[in-house]
Amino acid sequence: MAGSVSRRTAPAKLSLRRLEKLLRDFSRIRLLVVGDVVLDEYLRGDVDRISPEAPVPVLHVQGESVVLGGAGNVVRNVVALAGGGEFCSVVGQDSDGDRVVSLLEELGVDGSGVVRVPGRPTTRKTRVVARSQQIVRVDRETIDGIPTAVTNSIARVVASRLDGVQGVILEDYGKGLLTAPAIRRVMSHCAKAGVPVAVDPKHELRAFKGARLLKPNLREAESLTGISSRSPEGLERIAKKLRASVGGGDLIITRGGEGMSLFEGRAPRRDVATLPQEVYDVQGAGDTTIAILALAMASGASLLEAAVLANAGAGVVVEKIGTATASADEIRAVLPAAMDAAREGMGRGGS
DSSP, rough: OTTTOOOOOOOOOOOOOHHHHHHHHHGGEEEEEEEEEEEEEEEEEEEEEEEESSSSSEEEEEEEEEEEHHHHHHHHHHHTTEEEEEEEEESSSSSSHHHHHHHHHHOOOOGGGGGEETOOOOOEEEEEETTEEEEEEEOOOOOOOHHHHHHHHHHHHHHHHGOOEEEEEEESSSSSSSSSHHHHEEEEHHHHTTTTTTOSSSOOGGGGGSEEEEEBHHHHHHHHOOOTSSSSTTHHHHHHHHHHEEEEEEOEEEEEGGGGEEEEETOOOEEEEOOOOOOOOOTTHHHHHHHHHHHHHHTHHHHHHHHHHHHHHHHTTTTTSOOOOOOOOHHHHHHHHHHHHHHHHIIIOOO
16 A cells, blocks of 8 residues: 555664665655644743833843644654655634644645634644743643544545555644544544554553554653553553553653663563753654654664664754754764664663
8 A cells, every 4th residue: 555664674783874874765755744733932032120010020022933833843843854744733713723824834734634623722832931041831722622523524634645645643732633533533544544653642542552653751651551660660561551552563662861762562672872962942852753753664764773863853952942853964963973872772781
């Protein structure tokens, strides 16, 4: 089928030449991203006095920007890495919804996969930043689950786009799009088309049955399973429960500065360390990670190779302020260091 991708056996050792080839091969891949879109708005400026009206700082605004966040940032990362992107989400019939569609089209992504819902606000998060320090965030959103009629619309959009993609990313930010019924409809269409699915879960789990890859962060993994990673063999117990819930797919648990823990097939856990660096803002790092993992695996990467590439990409974006993306050139520049970190970690017994 058009969307199916064969898996390849991992090389015995990490190879810089192969990783660079995989990175170039991203340009051959087209992914469909389905999930909660967010408008990330930033007001930036300086604070030099306290308001006489209340004990709060007065921001002199020097710049404003709006970018796609949430699942929108995932598709931004796909495009930044030269991949092709399709997108499906839900917004309101409001000016913010218009802005989402406009920003998608500026990326070269078809905005017709965005379903407009009367009476539902488009999610917008406004961050007020003074000298690189966020001082307040204002959220406009609803987390109500989408009704059946909207679920049907989402399912139609997904079904119409599967023929031209090599993978699907389901990105759950808990804003009501990925309800259990919606997930099951999407997963059913993907299974029939033979298209692998990578999932960044938030609350739901069993509805993702059949997913090729799960990528929660450590906090989410603990919350989804009710198991502490600090308990004896905590990560292994978490992994067993997560994988059983979705039918045995591969699992990557991201652990911030400690890198990632990989659970693939019947192989024992493998820890992949990340490179040490200055962290300015972790916002969006998970979006970059899932985008690279899905692109790499659709390009034929092993889970280890995909993780090293994703660690490199996340390392790029945490050194940026705000909702950010990583380019292929930026990743290529840090790949040797990412490989060294991964090898050193495995040398300490992580493999």
